[in-house]
Amino acid sequence: MNATPDLSAAIALAQAHETPWPRDPLADPAVWGVHHEDPPPYNRLRGPVHPRGPQSGVILQRGREIAAWGEPDRADLTFSVAKTYLCLLAGIAQREGLLPDLQAPVAQRLPAIGFDSPHNRAISWAQLLDQSSEWEGECFGLPDTVDRWRKVANDPRPxxxxKGGARPLQAPGSYWEYNDVRINQxxxxxxxxxxxxxxxxxLDEILKPLGGGAGFAWRGYDDAWVTLADGRRVQSVPGGTHWGAGVSISSRDQARVGQLLLQDGRHEGRALLPAGWVAGMTEPCAIxxxxxRLVWLNREGKAFPGASPQAFFMMGAGGHVVWIEPALDAVVVLRWLDGAHHAAVMRAIAGALANGR
Structure with missing residues (x-):
């Protein structure tokens, strides 16, 4: 791989602005992660975490890797990028006939798992996937209230x-909120x-067919165990690392997943996701x-400077970005990049990719 001078400069800019989080979570727990922003007693880790690598990244263009830096094969925690993986799993469920109608109430198919109350029984799969469900309850000891009034960097609203305040619930589908407890549900x-x-x-339905999976792990909280119908005890995993646990994955595997989405869910002639699934993921939530659906959009071209209005993103705390860019036929993975420098780095990469076409 021989990056152009412009692309080399963009990569150097990224490497110069590694996240201030310590590489070892134990080195300075007060500034590593996001759990410490929660009201007590919820401001603690509930699952395992591990040391991270340096600022890293991978860039694919026209399906070919044109740049990689840092430690692209290291399986690191990726925080809320894992939310998008849940949407891909929902796509697999639809492909397999397990989830034929996203507009159907969850309680219709799955009674007795937290969707039976008068408020929750109307919640649809689609509302869970676009974060407008307003689900109310407790999931593995965490109440949804701990993430009410949550404000994240890419939410343009004031x-x-x-955070954690007593925001009144709205009807399902009528209020949007970035809420990790609902994601875990x-x-x-x-x-x-x-x-x-x-x-x-x-692993079996996405990563292995893409040629990936080395070092991949998706861990749950220490107490998040459930019994399946066949009697097996298994962990329910979270959609991020807000309270620890979550997905550890390499940058190259993240790029493979991004490329799958760029190719409308197809890989080497095989439909890993149902036809139209990616288009549905990138349809803006009405409110x-x-x-x-568990991806960030750029329809007005302002949320992510340098990216096209068609671009969409998997984002995670700590500086994780998977940028799917149809306008440049590219996938850009950025790991452990200081959020204050996301816009400058993305503009530099976009310019380099456009000039190098």
């Missing part, structure tokens, strides 16, 4: 109140739908047009 629902561990499904 903060409405203190989605993961539990998918586990019950598949009746097999989600890490196993993701939050900056978001699709």
């Amino acid at each position: 903060a409405g109140g203190p 989605l993961a539990l629902a998918l586990l019950q739908l598949f009746q097999k561990p989600l890490p196993e499904v993701f 939050a047009p900056f978001y699709g």
